Amino acid sequence: MLEALMMQLEGFAAAVFALLLGLLILWIIVSIPVWIAAKILTVGKARFTRAMLVTAVGPIIYAAVFIISGAVLAVTVGEQFAVAALSFIIAFIAWIGVFKWGFETGWLRALGIAILATALFIVLGIIITIALQAVVPDVPPITPFPTF
Secondary structure, eight states: OOOHHHHHHHHHHHHHHHHHHHHHHHHHHHHHHHHHHHHHHTTTTHHHHHHHHHHHHHHHHHHHHHHHHHHHHHHHHHOHHHHHHHHHHHHHHHHHOOOHHHHHHHHHHHHHHHHHHHHHHHHHHHHHHHHHHHSTTTTSSSSSSOOO
């Protein structure tokens, strides 16, 4: 019985390790397009560590602002579609604010970094999907785009 419990704990520890490693790799991959976009739009002033900080903080701020604004707007506005749309806009502005703060730039450049990083992320996702499918033909795509 103790042996079975130890095997389960080992399996759980391996799963947690794999999850954490996967999240770390994903964080690095997502930070690359942000860093490249910031490097281009800040004329080379952006550092990769700053891009990693922004990609870690950005989603947390976005989610918090979306949830809080959604709760406040649900009481004041009431209509579900309007609440969702306004919450999305407010959270997006907060996300751009994280780029502005993180790369010490203006609002317009921060918006440009977000747009360029998104485009670069899509291209990177397509490249990774094609590479994975070349190695493992039956792997499902990691992007919302059809397989090639």
